[in-house]
């Protein structure tokens with residue numbers, strides 16, 4: 001089975017005033033070990049799809065299986081575990097999964113505490129090494145630059161060995177040199193560790209993932 005199997009996926013946001021069709025019958029297959037970059041104009045539904053894949057939002061209709069799980073039938077309890085253990089998420093604005101008053105290492109350890117892993121500190125060190133921040137592991141996040149914080153966010157997303165790594169414009173708020181470095185990290189993860197990745201890439205980025 002593919003990592004993502006999506007058929008005729010529909011997402012409609014209903015507010016009291018209007019209905020917005022954010023996804024209009026999307027078909028998509030992403031194989032295990034694949035890296036898929038999404039490019040599309042603003043409002044085309046990229047974040048909507050990523051949020052659905054991440055278990056943060058539920059489709060209105062269609063079929064969606066992620067890592068063999070039926071995302072339209074998933075129970076709330078399973079969704080909590082899915083979000084913690086099956087997917088890792090990196091946002092454009094990393095403030096969403098970072099704790100500024102903790103060190104880089106403590107931040108990476110955090111999701112592993114919830115899932116009850118044993119070798120937390122060792123794994124955090126390995127992950128920070130992978131994103132090139134091992135020597136900054138004892139720094140608090142508010143002592144790191146925006147690009148460095150974004151690399152910590154990648155390490156956090158990988159902490160529980162997610163089957164699927166999702167990134168919504170992860171280079172949106174860093175300079176182009178840092179953006180290249182971050183894309184290189186994603187590319188290495190995919191090529192060397194066979195990590196499945198779905199990433200929303202800004203159109204203007206010169207280096208393709």
Ligand SMILES: Nc1ncnc2c1ncn2[C@@H]1O[C@H](COP(=O)(O)OP(=O)(O)OP(=O)(O)O)[C@@H](O)[C@H]1O
Nearest residue numbers: 013020021022040041042043044045046047048049
């Ligand atoms: N919670 C919501 N309630 C109502 N409408 C929403 C909601 N979230 C998204 N939408 C609408 O759904 C459509 C798709 O939005 P989405 O955020 O997925 O676009 P996007 O492709 O990520 O755009 P961008 O490139 O600007 O980030 C837009 O028209 C948006 O206004």
Ligand SMILES: [Mg+2]
Nearest residue numbers: 046047048168
């Ligand atoms: Mg978006």
